[in-house]
Amino acid sequence: MDVTREFLDVLQNIEAAIVTVCRENPELKDAEVILATERLISRYTREKKKLPALPLKLSGKNLLLFEAMRECVRHA
Numbered sequence: 001m002d003v004t005r006e007f008l009d010v011l012q013n014i015e016a017a018i019v020t021v022c023r024e025n026p027e028l029k030d031a032e033v034i035l036a037t038e039r040l041i042s043r044y045t046r047e048k049k050k051l052p053a054l055p056l057k058l059s060g061k062n063l064l065l066f067e068a069m070r071e072c073v074r075h076a
Contacts, residue, residue, distance in 0.1 A: 013072040021065045028061050036065040
């Protein structure tokens with residue numbers, strides 16, 4: 001299965017959310033984007049396995065980015 005092809009629309013929406021948040025917060029660091037993305041992946045992995053979500057422990061820009069990505073995935 002080629003995940004990139006199968007979920008291209010979702011990945012593009014996530015990328016758009018990242019770009020939007022980065023434009024609004026130019027001081028955002030790559031590490032913050034990576035952390036928010038890892039938490040999003042973890043959240044959906046646990047959801048798929050029917051496990052309870054772990055606390056995010058995100059705040060500020062990380063939380064803003066996580067929520068923006070999560071919102072775009074919901075609407076994809």
